[in-house]
Amino acid sequence: MSESQSATTVQVYLGPRSYEIVIDTAATPSFVQHLRTWLEERERGGLVGGTAFVVTDRNVEPHAAAVRKSLESQGWTVGGTTLEPGERSKCLETAARCYEELVELKADRNTVVVAVGGGVVGDLAGFVAATYGRGVPFVQVPTTLLADVDSSVGGKVGINLSKAKNLVGAFHQPLGVFVDTSLLDTLPDREYRCGLAEVVKYGVILDGGFFEFLEKHVEEVNDRKPDVLRAVVARCCRLKADIVEQDEYERGGLRSVLNYGHTFAHAYEALTGYDDLRHGEAVAVGMVRASRLAERRGLVDAKVTERQVELLRAFGLSTELPNNVELSTEAVLDRMRLDKKNVGGRIRFVLPTRMGHVRTFDDVPEEDVRAVLAE
Ligand SMILES: NC(=O)c1ccc[n+]([C@@H]2O[C@H](COP(=O)([O-])OP(=O)(O)OC[C@H]3O[C@@H](n4cnc5c(N)ncnc54)[C@H](O)[C@@H]3O)[C@@H](O)[C@H]2O)c1
Numbered sequence: 001m002s003e004s005q006s007a008t009t010v011q012v013y014l015g016p017r018s019y020e021i022v023i024d025t026a027a028t029p030s031f032v033q034h035l036r037t038w039l040e041e042r043e044r045g046g047l048v049g050g051t052a053f054v055v056t057d058r059n060v061e062p063h064a065a066a067v068r069k070s071l072e073s074q075g076w077t078v079g080g081t082t083l084e085p086g087e088r089s090k091c092l093e094t095a096a097r098c099y100e101e102l103v104e105l106k107a108d109r110n111t112v113v114v115a116v117g118g119g120v121v122g123d124l125a126g127f128v129a130a131t132y133g134r135g136v137p138f139v140q141v142p143t144t145l146l147a148d149v150d151s152s153v154g155g156k157v158g159i160n161l162s163k164a165k166n167l168v169g170a171f172h173q174p175l176g177v178f179v180d181t182s183l184l185d186t187l188p189d190r191e192y193r194c195g196l197a198e199v200v201k202y203g204v205i206l207d208g209g210f211f212e213f214l215e216k217h218v219e220e221v222n223d224r225k226p227d228v229l230r231a232v233v234a235r236c237c238r239l240k241a242d243i244v245e246q247d248e249y250e251r252g253g254l255r256s257v258l259n260y261g262h263t264f265a266h267a268y269e270a271l272t273g274y275d276d277l278r279h280g281e282a283v284a285v286g287m288v289r290a291s292r293l294a295e296r297r298g299l300v301d302a303k304v305t306e307r308q309v310e311l312l313r314a315f316g317l318s319t320e321l322p323n324n325v326e327l328s329t330e331a332v333l334d335r336m337r338l339d340k341k342n343v344g345g346r347i348r349f350v351l352p353t354r355m356g357h358v359r360t361f362d363d364v365p366e367e368d369v370r371a372v373l374a375e
Protein backbone atom coordinates (compact mmCIF):
# COMPACT_ATOMS: atom_id res chain seq x y z
CA MET A 1 0.00 0.00 0.00
CA SER A 2 1.30 3.47 -0.73
CA GLU A 3 1.58 5.22 2.59
CA SER A 4 1.87 8.98 2.76
CA GLN A 5 4.94 10.41 4.45
CA SER A 6 2.89 11.80 7.27
CA ALA A 7 0.93 8.75 8.40
CA THR A 8 1.31 7.42 11.93
CA THR A 9 -0.34 4.27 13.19
CA VAL A 10 -1.33 3.17 16.66
CA GLN A 11 -1.82 -0.54 17.18
CA VAL A 12 -4.50 -1.70 19.60
CA TYR A 13 -3.64 -5.21 20.80
CA LEU A 14 -6.73 -7.23 21.67
CA GLY A 15 -5.88 -10.72 20.41
CA PRO A 16 -8.20 -11.65 17.55
CA ARG A 17 -9.91 -8.26 17.89
CA SER A 18 -6.67 -6.27 17.43
CA TYR A 19 -6.86 -3.33 15.10
CA GLU A 20 -4.97 -0.36 13.80
CA ILE A 21 -5.63 3.37 14.09
CA VAL A 22 -4.24 5.18 11.04
CA ILE A 23 -3.59 8.88 11.64
CA ASP A 24 -2.91 10.97 8.57
CA THR A 25 -3.69 14.34 6.96
CA ALA A 26 -5.52 15.05 3.69
CA ALA A 27 -5.63 11.32 3.04
CA THR A 28 -9.30 10.38 2.66
CA PRO A 29 -8.90 9.19 -0.97
CA SER A 30 -6.70 6.38 0.40
CA PHE A 31 -9.36 5.20 2.86
CA VAL A 32 -10.38 2.24 0.71
CA GLN A 33 -6.81 0.89 0.58
CA HIS A 34 -6.63 0.76 4.35
CA LEU A 35 -10.01 -0.92 4.51
CA ARG A 36 -8.87 -3.55 2.03
CA THR A 37 -5.74 -4.26 4.10
CA TRP A 38 -7.79 -4.62 7.27
CA LEU A 39 -10.19 -7.02 5.53
CA GLU A 40 -7.38 -9.07 4.02
CA GLU A 41 -5.74 -9.43 7.41
CA ARG A 42 -8.94 -11.06 8.60
CA GLU A 43 -9.23 -13.07 5.40
CA ARG A 44 -12.42 -11.31 4.56
CA GLY A 45 -11.18 -9.35 1.61
CA GLY A 46 -12.05 -10.07 -2.00
CA LEU A 47 -10.13 -8.58 -4.88
CA VAL A 48 -13.05 -6.41 -5.81
CA GLY A 49 -15.07 -4.17 -3.57
CA GLY A 50 -17.75 -5.28 -1.19
CA THR A 51 -20.73 -3.51 0.29
CA ALA A 52 -20.48 -0.64 2.76
CA PHE A 53 -23.12 1.19 4.78
CA VAL A 54 -21.94 4.71 5.58
CA VAL A 55 -23.53 6.42 8.58
CA THR A 56 -22.97 10.16 8.94
CA ASP A 57 -24.72 13.37 10.01
CA ARG A 58 -25.75 16.39 7.97
CA ASN A 59 -22.87 18.59 9.19
CA VAL A 60 -20.21 16.19 7.96
CA GLU A 61 -21.94 15.00 4.81
CA PRO A 62 -19.11 16.37 2.57
CA HIS A 63 -16.57 14.27 4.49
CA ALA A 64 -18.81 11.21 4.11
CA ALA A 65 -19.05 11.94 0.38
CA ALA A 66 -15.25 11.78 0.16
CA VAL A 67 -15.25 8.42 1.96
CA ARG A 68 -17.97 7.09 -0.36
CA LYS A 69 -15.99 8.28 -3.38
CA SER A 70 -12.92 6.42 -2.17
CA LEU A 71 -14.98 3.23 -1.78
CA GLU A 72 -16.71 3.59 -5.15
CA SER A 73 -13.39 4.14 -6.91
CA GLN A 74 -12.59 0.51 -6.10
CA GLY A 75 -15.96 -0.88 -7.07
CA TRP A 76 -17.66 -0.93 -3.68
CA THR A 77 -21.46 -0.79 -3.47
CA VAL A 78 -22.27 1.97 -1.00
CA GLY A 79 -25.49 2.58 0.90
CA GLY A 80 -26.02 4.56 4.02
CA THR A 81 -27.91 7.06 6.06
CA THR A 82 -27.49 10.70 7.10
CA LEU A 83 -28.61 11.63 10.61
CA GLU A 84 -29.77 14.89 12.06
CA PRO A 85 -26.77 16.26 13.99
CA GLY A 86 -26.90 16.01 17.76
CA GLU A 87 -27.20 13.68 20.72
CA ARG A 88 -30.91 13.04 20.08
CA SER A 89 -30.07 10.98 17.02
CA LYS A 90 -28.29 8.44 19.22
CA CYS A 91 -31.49 6.53 19.94
CA LEU A 92 -33.37 3.32 19.22
CA GLU A 93 -35.54 4.89 16.51
CA THR A 94 -32.48 5.88 14.47
CA ALA A 95 -30.95 2.45 15.00
CA ALA A 96 -34.20 0.84 13.79
CA ARG A 97 -34.12 2.98 10.68
CA CYS A 98 -30.56 1.83 9.98
CA TYR A 99 -31.60 -1.84 10.36
CA GLU A 100 -34.40 -1.34 7.81
CA GLU A 101 -32.02 0.34 5.39
CA LEU A 102 -29.46 -2.44 5.84
CA VAL A 103 -32.12 -4.99 4.93
CA GLU A 104 -32.98 -2.98 1.83
CA LEU A 105 -29.28 -2.93 0.90
CA LYS A 106 -29.36 -6.75 1.27
CA ALA A 107 -26.58 -6.41 3.83
CA ASP A 108 -24.98 -9.63 5.02
CA ARG A 109 -22.22 -10.63 7.46
CA ASN A 110 -19.59 -9.09 5.20
CA THR A 111 -21.21 -5.68 4.86
CA VAL A 112 -19.00 -3.07 6.49
CA VAL A 113 -20.63 -0.32 8.57
CA VAL A 114 -18.59 2.87 8.26
CA ALA A 115 -19.14 5.72 10.74
CA VAL A 116 -18.13 9.15 9.44
CA GLY A 117 -18.77 11.66 12.21
CA GLY A 118 -18.31 12.54 15.85
CA GLY A 119 -19.04 10.41 18.88
CA VAL A 120 -22.77 10.42 18.24
CA VAL A 121 -22.43 8.87 14.79
CA GLY A 122 -19.68 6.50 15.99
CA ASP A 123 -21.63 5.21 19.00
CA LEU A 124 -24.85 4.76 17.02
CA ALA A 125 -23.26 3.19 13.94
CA GLY A 126 -21.16 0.93 16.16
CA PHE A 127 -24.25 -0.18 18.02
CA VAL A 128 -26.00 -0.96 14.74
CA ALA A 129 -22.92 -2.91 13.59
CA ALA A 130 -22.76 -4.83 16.88
CA THR A 131 -26.38 -5.93 16.64
CA TYR A 132 -27.34 -6.23 12.98
CA GLY A 133 -27.01 -9.88 11.97
CA ARG A 134 -25.48 -10.44 15.45
CA GLY A 135 -22.51 -8.36 14.44
CA VAL A 136 -21.00 -7.07 11.21
CA PRO A 137 -17.61 -5.40 10.59
CA PHE A 138 -17.34 -1.80 11.64
CA VAL A 139 -14.93 1.01 10.76
CA GLN A 140 -14.64 4.50 12.23
CA VAL A 141 -13.73 7.69 10.43
CA PRO A 142 -13.92 10.23 13.27
CA THR A 143 -14.52 13.89 12.46
CA THR A 144 -14.37 15.55 15.90
CA LEU A 145 -11.32 15.82 18.12
CA LEU A 146 -13.27 14.06 20.86
CA ALA A 147 -13.95 11.13 18.56
CA ASP A 148 -10.30 11.08 17.39
CA VAL A 149 -8.93 10.77 20.91
CA ASP A 150 -11.71 9.17 22.90
CA SER A 151 -14.94 7.72 21.55
CA SER A 152 -13.43 5.88 18.58
CA VAL A 153 -10.93 4.02 20.77
CA GLY A 154 -12.03 1.16 22.98
CA GLY A 155 -15.01 -0.47 21.34
CA LYS A 156 -17.76 0.93 23.53
CA VAL A 157 -20.83 1.53 21.38
CA GLY A 158 -24.36 2.36 22.36
CA ILE A 159 -27.45 4.51 22.36
CA ASN A 160 -29.43 6.64 24.80
CA LEU A 161 -32.84 5.93 26.25
CA SER A 162 -35.07 8.95 26.78
CA LYS A 163 -34.07 9.17 30.44
CA ALA A 164 -30.67 7.54 30.49
CA LYS A 165 -27.55 8.25 28.45
CA ASN A 166 -25.54 5.33 27.05
CA LEU A 167 -27.58 2.75 28.95
CA VAL A 168 -28.01 0.31 26.07
CA GLY A 169 -24.89 -0.82 24.27
CA ALA A 170 -22.18 -3.33 23.60
CA PHE A 171 -18.45 -3.78 23.24
CA HIS A 172 -17.76 -4.05 19.52
CA GLN A 173 -14.21 -3.36 18.39
CA PRO A 174 -13.77 -1.83 14.95
CA LEU A 175 -11.82 -3.44 12.10
CA GLY A 176 -9.83 -0.24 12.03
CA VAL A 177 -10.00 3.50 12.66
CA PHE A 178 -9.03 6.02 10.01
CA VAL A 179 -8.22 9.51 11.36
CA ASP A 180 -7.75 12.22 8.75
CA THR A 181 -6.86 15.36 10.70
CA SER A 182 -7.98 17.59 7.82
CA LEU A 183 -11.56 16.58 8.57
CA LEU A 184 -11.18 18.77 11.66
CA ASP A 185 -10.77 21.87 9.46
CA THR A 186 -14.54 22.36 9.42
CA LEU A 187 -15.09 21.57 13.12
CA PRO A 188 -16.50 24.58 15.03
CA ASP A 189 -14.15 26.09 17.62
CA ARG A 190 -16.37 25.18 20.53
CA GLU A 191 -16.38 21.49 19.57
CA TYR A 192 -12.63 21.56 19.02
CA ARG A 193 -12.05 23.00 22.50
CA CYS A 194 -14.29 20.31 24.01
CA GLY A 195 -11.98 17.70 22.52
CA LEU A 196 -8.99 19.53 23.98
CA ALA A 197 -10.39 19.10 27.49
CA GLU A 198 -10.10 15.31 27.04
CA VAL A 199 -6.62 15.75 25.56
CA VAL A 200 -5.48 17.66 28.66
CA LYS A 201 -7.07 14.93 30.78
CA TYR A 202 -4.78 12.25 29.26
CA GLY A 203 -1.74 14.29 30.27
CA VAL A 204 -2.89 14.72 33.84
CA ILE A 205 -3.93 11.11 34.41
CA LEU A 206 -1.26 9.19 32.53
CA ASP A 207 1.58 11.18 31.06
CA GLY A 208 3.27 14.22 32.62
CA GLY A 209 5.64 14.44 29.64
CA PHE A 210 2.68 14.75 27.28
CA PHE A 211 1.19 17.48 29.50
CA GLU A 212 4.47 19.37 29.14
CA PHE A 213 4.41 18.83 25.37
CA LEU A 214 0.98 20.46 25.30
CA GLU A 215 2.20 23.39 27.40
CA LYS A 216 4.99 23.93 24.86
CA HIS A 217 2.75 23.68 21.78
CA VAL A 218 -0.30 25.71 22.74
CA GLU A 219 -0.19 27.88 19.66
CA GLU A 220 0.22 25.02 17.20
CA VAL A 221 -2.59 23.12 18.88
CA ASN A 222 -4.87 26.16 18.75
CA ASP A 223 -3.98 26.64 15.08
CA ARG A 224 -4.71 22.96 14.41
CA LYS A 225 -1.28 22.46 12.84
CA PRO A 226 -1.41 19.04 11.13
CA ASP A 227 1.89 17.62 12.42
CA VAL A 228 1.19 18.61 16.01
CA LEU A 229 -2.40 17.37 15.71
CA ARG A 230 -1.22 13.98 14.49
CA ALA A 231 1.23 13.74 17.37
CA VAL A 232 -1.47 14.71 19.88
CA VAL A 233 -4.05 12.29 18.50
CA ALA A 234 -1.50 9.46 18.32
CA ARG A 235 -0.37 9.98 21.93
CA CYS A 236 -3.94 10.10 23.27
CA CYS A 237 -4.95 7.00 21.29
CA ARG A 238 -1.87 5.15 22.57
CA LEU A 239 -2.65 6.10 26.18
CA LYS A 240 -6.28 5.05 25.91
CA ALA A 241 -5.33 1.87 24.04
CA ASP A 242 -2.89 0.91 26.84
CA ILE A 243 -5.79 0.99 29.27
CA VAL A 244 -8.30 -0.72 26.99
CA GLU A 245 -5.80 -3.52 26.29
CA GLN A 246 -5.65 -4.31 30.01
CA ASP A 247 -9.34 -3.90 30.72
CA GLU A 248 -11.25 -4.44 27.47
CA TYR A 249 -14.62 -5.07 29.09
CA GLU A 250 -14.27 -2.57 31.93
CA ARG A 251 -14.22 -5.27 34.58
CA GLY A 252 -11.00 -4.51 36.42
CA GLY A 253 -11.76 -0.91 37.27
CA LEU A 254 -8.62 0.21 35.45
CA ARG A 255 -10.65 2.18 32.92
CA SER A 256 -11.98 4.35 35.73
CA VAL A 257 -8.90 6.62 35.59
CA LEU A 258 -10.36 7.92 32.34
CA ASN A 259 -13.13 9.35 34.48
CA TYR A 260 -10.90 12.07 35.94
CA GLY A 261 -13.01 15.24 36.24
CA HIS A 262 -16.08 13.32 35.13
CA THR A 263 -17.70 12.78 38.55
CA PHE A 264 -18.12 16.55 38.74
CA ALA A 265 -18.77 16.94 35.01
CA HIS A 266 -21.61 14.42 34.84
CA ALA A 267 -23.38 16.19 37.71
CA TYR A 268 -22.95 19.61 36.08
CA GLU A 269 -24.16 18.33 32.72
CA ALA A 270 -27.21 16.61 34.17
CA LEU A 271 -28.18 19.63 36.27
CA THR A 272 -27.81 22.09 33.40
CA GLY A 273 -29.77 19.87 31.03
CA TYR A 274 -26.78 19.38 28.67
CA ASP A 275 -27.51 22.61 26.79
CA ASP A 276 -25.54 25.41 28.49
CA LEU A 277 -22.56 23.21 29.06
CA ARG A 278 -21.01 20.85 26.53
CA HIS A 279 -19.38 17.69 27.87
CA GLY A 280 -15.80 18.91 27.36
CA GLU A 281 -16.59 22.23 29.03
CA ALA A 282 -17.97 20.40 32.05
CA VAL A 283 -14.89 18.16 32.12
CA ALA A 284 -12.58 21.21 32.15
CA VAL A 285 -14.35 22.61 35.23
CA GLY A 286 -14.56 19.14 36.78
CA MET A 287 -10.84 18.43 36.44
CA VAL A 288 -9.92 21.63 38.23
CA ARG A 289 -12.38 20.85 41.03
CA ALA A 290 -10.97 17.33 41.34
CA SER A 291 -7.46 18.71 41.48
CA ARG A 292 -8.45 21.17 44.22
CA LEU A 293 -9.97 18.26 46.10
CA ALA A 294 -6.65 16.44 45.77
CA GLU A 295 -4.89 19.51 47.18
CA ARG A 296 -7.27 19.53 50.11
CA ARG A 297 -6.49 15.87 50.75
CA GLY A 298 -2.78 16.66 50.71
CA LEU A 299 -2.16 14.61 47.56
CA VAL A 300 -0.72 17.36 45.35
CA ASP A 301 0.42 20.93 45.79
CA ALA A 302 -1.29 23.96 44.27
CA LYS A 303 1.12 24.03 41.33
CA VAL A 304 -0.45 20.88 39.84
CA THR A 305 -3.86 22.59 39.76
CA GLU A 306 -2.44 25.88 38.49
CA ARG A 307 -0.79 24.20 35.52
CA GLN A 308 -4.11 22.63 34.54
CA VAL A 309 -5.96 25.94 34.90
CA GLU A 310 -3.38 27.70 32.75
CA LEU A 311 -3.30 25.08 30.02
CA LEU A 312 -7.09 24.79 29.85
CA ARG A 313 -7.42 28.57 29.64
CA ALA A 314 -4.73 28.74 26.97
CA PHE A 315 -6.89 26.32 24.98
CA GLY A 316 -9.86 28.66 25.39
CA LEU A 317 -11.64 26.60 28.03
CA SER A 318 -13.19 28.13 31.11
CA THR A 319 -12.34 26.54 34.45
CA GLU A 320 -15.40 27.98 36.18
CA LEU A 321 -19.07 27.33 35.48
CA PRO A 322 -20.69 29.97 33.24
CA ASN A 323 -22.21 32.93 35.09
CA ASN A 324 -25.76 32.02 34.13
CA VAL A 325 -25.38 28.57 35.71
CA GLU A 326 -26.04 28.54 39.42
CA LEU A 327 -25.98 25.19 41.09
CA SER A 328 -26.34 24.61 44.80
CA THR A 329 -23.67 22.53 46.47
CA GLU A 330 -26.31 20.12 47.77
CA ALA A 331 -27.84 19.61 44.31
CA VAL A 332 -24.42 18.77 42.85
CA LEU A 333 -23.65 16.40 45.73
CA ASP A 334 -27.02 14.67 45.36
CA ARG A 335 -26.39 14.18 41.69
CA MET A 336 -22.88 12.83 42.30
CA ARG A 337 -24.33 10.22 44.63
CA LEU A 338 -26.26 8.83 41.63
CA ASP A 339 -23.11 8.28 39.56
CA LYS A 340 -23.09 4.74 38.21
CA LYS A 341 -19.36 4.41 38.98
CA ASN A 342 -20.00 4.67 42.74
CA VAL A 343 -19.60 1.61 44.93
CA GLY A 344 -21.42 0.96 48.20
CA GLY A 345 -23.06 4.37 48.36
CA ARG A 346 -19.77 6.30 48.49
CA ILE A 347 -18.90 8.80 45.80
CA ARG A 348 -15.87 7.64 43.87
CA PHE A 349 -13.28 10.22 42.87
CA VAL A 350 -10.30 9.97 40.56
CA LEU A 351 -7.68 12.33 42.01
CA PRO A 352 -4.17 13.27 40.92
CA THR A 353 -1.27 12.22 43.12
CA ARG A 354 1.26 14.01 40.87
CA MET A 355 1.21 15.37 37.32
CA GLY A 356 0.70 12.34 35.07
CA HIS A 357 -0.70 10.04 37.73
CA VAL A 358 -4.09 9.52 39.38
CA ARG A 359 -5.71 7.12 41.83
CA THR A 360 -9.29 6.22 42.67
CA PHE A 361 -10.62 7.14 46.11
CA ASP A 362 -13.82 5.94 47.78
CA ASP A 363 -13.17 7.58 51.13
CA VAL A 364 -13.21 11.31 50.47
CA PRO A 365 -15.06 13.08 53.31
CA GLU A 366 -18.11 14.95 52.07
CA GLU A 367 -17.06 18.11 53.86
CA ASP A 368 -14.03 18.32 51.60
CA VAL A 369 -16.21 17.89 48.51
CA ARG A 370 -18.60 20.55 49.81
CA ALA A 371 -15.72 22.94 50.41
CA VAL A 372 -14.40 22.47 46.88
CA LEU A 373 -17.86 22.90 45.36
CA ALA A 374 -18.39 26.10 47.31
CA GLU A 375 -15.06 27.68 46.29
N1 LIG B 1 -17.83 5.25 22.97
C1 LIG B 1 -17.09 5.92 23.81
O1 LIG B 1 -16.13 5.39 24.38
C2 LIG B 1 -17.36 7.37 24.03
C3 LIG B 1 -16.44 8.16 24.71
C4 LIG B 1 -16.71 9.53 24.85
C5 LIG B 1 -17.89 10.05 24.32
N2 LIG B 1 -18.77 9.25 23.68
C6 LIG B 1 -20.02 9.79 23.10
O2 LIG B 1 -19.67 10.71 22.08
C7 LIG B 1 -20.72 11.64 21.91
C8 LIG B 1 -20.14 13.02 21.78
O3 LIG B 1 -19.30 13.05 20.66
P1 LIG B 1 -18.89 14.42 19.94
O4 LIG B 1 -18.43 15.37 20.97
O5 LIG B 1 -17.99 14.05 18.84
O6 LIG B 1 -20.28 14.99 19.46
P2 LIG B 1 -21.11 14.94 18.09
O7 LIG B 1 -20.91 13.68 17.37
O8 LIG B 1 -22.48 15.33 18.45
O9 LIG B 1 -20.44 16.13 17.26
C9 LIG B 1 -20.53 17.44 17.73
C10 LIG B 1 -21.11 18.38 16.67
O10 LIG B 1 -20.11 18.67 15.71
C11 LIG B 1 -20.59 18.39 14.40
N3 LIG B 1 -19.42 17.94 13.65
C12 LIG B 1 -18.74 16.79 13.83
N4 LIG B 1 -17.64 16.77 13.07
C13 LIG B 1 -17.63 17.92 12.38
C14 LIG B 1 -16.75 18.48 11.42
N5 LIG B 1 -15.61 17.87 11.07
N6 LIG B 1 -17.07 19.67 10.86
C15 LIG B 1 -18.19 20.33 11.24
N7 LIG B 1 -19.05 19.86 12.17
C16 LIG B 1 -18.77 18.67 12.72
C17 LIG B 1 -21.65 17.36 14.60
O11 LIG B 1 -22.57 17.38 13.52
C18 LIG B 1 -22.29 17.84 15.89
O12 LIG B 1 -23.18 18.87 15.64
C19 LIG B 1 -21.64 11.46 23.10
O13 LIG B 1 -22.81 10.80 22.68
C20 LIG B 1 -20.85 10.57 24.06
O14 LIG B 1 -21.68 9.74 24.84
C21 LIG B 1 -18.53 7.92 23.53
Ligand SMILES: [Zn+2]
Pocket: 198, 262, 279, 283
Ligand atom coordinates in the same frame (compact mmCIF):
# COMPACT_ATOMS: atom_id res chain seq x y z
ZN1 LIG C 1 -15.41 12.62 28.62
